[in-house]
Structure formats: structure tokens, C-alpha cells
Amino acid sequence: MANQRQVDPAFRAVLHELGFSNYRQYRDSPRWASIRQRVYEKKGRVCVECRLNPAVEIHHRQYDRETMVGETLRHLDPVCRHCHDILHGDVLWAAAR
Numbered sequence: 001m002a003n004q005r006q007v008d009p010a011f012r013a014v015l016h017e018l019g020f021s022n023y024r025q026y027r028d029s030p031r032w033a034s035i036r037q038r039v040y041e042k043k044g045r046v047c048v049e050c051r052l053n054p055a056v057e058i059h060h061r062q063y064d065r066e067t068m069v070g071e072t073l074r075h076l077d078p079v080c081r082h083c084h085d086i087l088h089g090d091v092l093w094a095a096a097r
Contacts, residue, residue, distance in 0.1 A: 011063045018068065026068070035070040043078050049087070053080035059087055 020026045036058050047053045055078030060067065062075035079087065 008063065014063070014065045014068050017065075031070065035073070035076070038070065039073050039076045039078055042073055043076075045078060047080040047083050048077045049079055049083035053082065055079055056081055057084045059084055 015021070015023065015026055018026065018031070020029065026032055039058050040055070045055050047055045057079055059077045059079045060075060061077065064075070066072045067075045
């Protein structure tokens with residue numbers, strides 16, 4: 001079973017400020033699609049963790065307002081699914097893939 005993460009009230013406030021009721025809405029938005037594309041353009045499409053696999057996801061190292069609105073990309077990294085699972089502590093799920 002995946003980890004249940006508590007939602008930081010500051011993170012929830014940023015989501016609401018941006019007009020989203022939850023993180024899934026944010027991830028499905030044109031805003032996130034644009035930010036994601038910019039991360040790939042700037043940092044490449046190879047996983048920054050293992051440097052072997054194609055990056056297919058973007059890992060948020062920080063969920064501050066500047067990152068969420070796309071003002072900065074420094075806390076966003078392109079990663080493969082395996083490394084992303086490990087970064088989020090889903091080690092058993094990563095091992096099963």
C-alpha cells in the first residue's frame with residue numbers, strides 16, 4: 001500500500017490560491033503541463049537520480065508557491081518511475097516494478 005501523506009496546510013493554501021481543490025486537479029492542469037515541459041527542456045529527459053532511465057515523471061523536492069506557479073524550476077527534477085517511488089519512500093512498490 002502506498003504511503004498516506006499528510007497535506008501541509010501551506011501547500012493546501014497555495015493550491016486553493018491557484019484555483020485547485022486538490023493536487024490531482026493541479027497535476028491535470030495546463031499550468032502543470034507547461035511547467036513540466038519547461039523542466040524537461042531545461043534539465044533533460046534522463047532521470048537525474050539513476051542517470052540511466054528515461055525521465056517520465058517530475059519530482060517536487062519542495063512545494064512552495066514559487067515552484068507551484070512555475071516561477072522557479074530549481075525544486076523540480078525529471079525522474080524515472082522507479083527512482084520517483086524510492087524518493088517518496090515507496091521502496092516495496094519500486095522493487096515490484
